[in-house]
Amino acid sequence: MDALSDLLRLAKFEGAVYLCSNFTAPWSRAGNIPRAVCAAFNPLAGRIMPFHLVTEGSCWVSPIDDVTSAIRVDSGELLVMPRGEAHLIGSSREVLREPAEDLLSICLTTAPGDPMKFSHGDVPQTRLICGFFACDDTLMDPVLSGLPRMFKTDFRNDPQSAWLESTIKLAAVEAAEWRAGSAICFARLSELLFVVAVRRYLEALPVDRTRWVAGRV
Template identity: 35%
Template sequence: MATDALSDLLKTVRLTGAAYFEIAAREPWSVHSPARELILPRILPGADHLIAYHVVTSGRCCASLVGGQSLELEAGEVVVITNADPHVMSSSAGMLADPPDADMIEIAAAGRLPFHVNLTCGGAPSARLVCGYLACDARPFNPLLESLPPMLKAGGERRNDVGGLGQFIHFAVAEVADRRVGSESVLTKLSELMFIDVVRRYVEALPPQQTGWLAGLRDPSVAKALALIHARPSFGWTVEGLARQCGASRTVLAERFVELVGIPPMHYLAKWRMQVASEMLNGNANMAEIAAQVGYDSEAAFSRAFKKMIGVAPSVWRHRSRAD
């Protein structure tokens, strides 16, 4: 049930990626992340959230949020900056670097990806990285983003696992090295798969006392309730009906849902319906079809609910989405 709920969410928020840089560096070195407003329009125009990732393919390095947390990394590990906050990749913690300007981003975007950054000064590299970005929709409802910490690290302990993250890294290294036809598309898909695998590993490692939407995926009753809501958003769910399907009492389900997800089940249902509707508004479905798919008897009732929750009418949302 848990993986279904996560998959459902990822399908509605238009997760997409692009690999932009390959870095070869020799100590001491440091690179500042490009500003998100320079990167985001290049990946998914109209999306409102950016995620950065860095795969260490050889050597060691450090990832540091500007003014915040630092993580040591070694070959076979990946760090995900979940909100693309300003950060520095460097040979050791505490190093500073200037952000790249818009001209560098234009040069990188105009050429064949990945764009190579050479910081070896003619010597042998002490570290190599493949760095990229993922974009997704944060609006109107993306509980995953709210559940993730600013930085996630994965890999290392399972990099020799043929079915795990190590295999994604192996493929990324091969694609960067071979530069075959279609490698840019392959790297884009690999970055999406890698992010999903990192999130799954994060969920598996959550402590028992953790709260949030992702923690809810590990609770049997809450996970099943989420899966039921996602599977049938048009159904007239009640807390009693969900509890019955989940094999729990109404009180227990309601309390666990609020404790873990942060909002009551019926509030979540209303938000999920608007998320599904917003995705359908990106396509060609008419308003009557959308209203029926998200549980409203009429276009007028759907329009009122959408505007109340999102702040604009469905037609305005559709217009803005198409313009983007």
Template identity: 30%
Template structure:
């Protein structure tokens, strides 16, 4: 039986979240964000990779990558930077600033999100929530690899999508109320916002688009992905997988490779290594049991596959992960 491949990936890459800033701004103003790697240890300690996103609650602003044309953002819009690139938010296009890392080192006793006022004195003409999502990027995160440098969701495009509107309103209410447990609620809301944003992005993909997310939406390739994620330790062959999705061996191999960028069995091997990496990082299970859990009959065969795919032996990977936590 197949699984939900997107949910499986989100579980395996250890998604985490923090709603970190609440901006109250009045023109003229500009806020520059560094590469997420520069502030990751402060906002989400232990995360391999950090994605920054912004939700415009009221008013409008401009946002985009540094040295690239910005896009205008209005109330209800979400902009995210999945690859962790430095970027700018501002009251007008073309404004620049130097990132101030002191904002990320707020007193730990303060409840998140930290409130920051920028620009002229007086009532704010825009309010923006700024959050961070942490995840594993190594050894294999197919979702992260498929996301663009900038992900912009226009509020007008999903105004009839009640789930996303509800989540944004819930984040607004939780931020303004600042009740007990608010940080935890906002963290979970941030994760749910991310998943809904991915769903909206997938639904808006061009029919000719390729990549992992496009593969999820394909009838046959999506089914193949769900089957592989549902039973990653199974003794899959290309013939068996093709039969399960109702295609010939050659047709599935061609279509899967065209959309996903790699053959089905290579994808399965890389996903098994991601699952194994998570088990290794826990530091508890013997390597022989991890090998069996991800579909290998012997520890030696697993060691060879892991080293060939990841570039380091399983034991060395485990020690490196433990040392960084």
């Protein structure tokens, strides 16, 4: 087994989705999800890494303490915060500078451990699947130390990954219809997308920084 696969297995890496949301501009939210909320999905997690998957439209995301570094995330892109930091997410750079309601206020209206659907506005312009990745902090350190404060991956504009676009479409359908088993389906889809995203990021780094990935353990 390759080193990356083995680390993900040993670190008990798991994904969870807590919110499927539709937004009409202007909007903004603070993406600080307390550990107590995450524990309802995965009580043993050492590291919590929030993610946002855009299935329609676009949004802007930044660390809560550095709005100037905001990046745009478009439909078909996954954004991950590997260090688990509090962050802001909104319809434009400008709204990120305004007071934002916390996503926690949405999560408190649902039962612990249950994902929720939420709509803001009458004509949805942006559709998001929000969640987090959980893992053993120590075991995953070789991977996480090589990742930036936040990074995104485009799963739709890659001719070699047509199957990933189908995965995004499946996630969008699950979010819209919300059938029995949707929660676990979201979790497994998000795990798959994370592995692909990290692999792409690591493959773009100099060989001397990722030599361990090619190893066998």
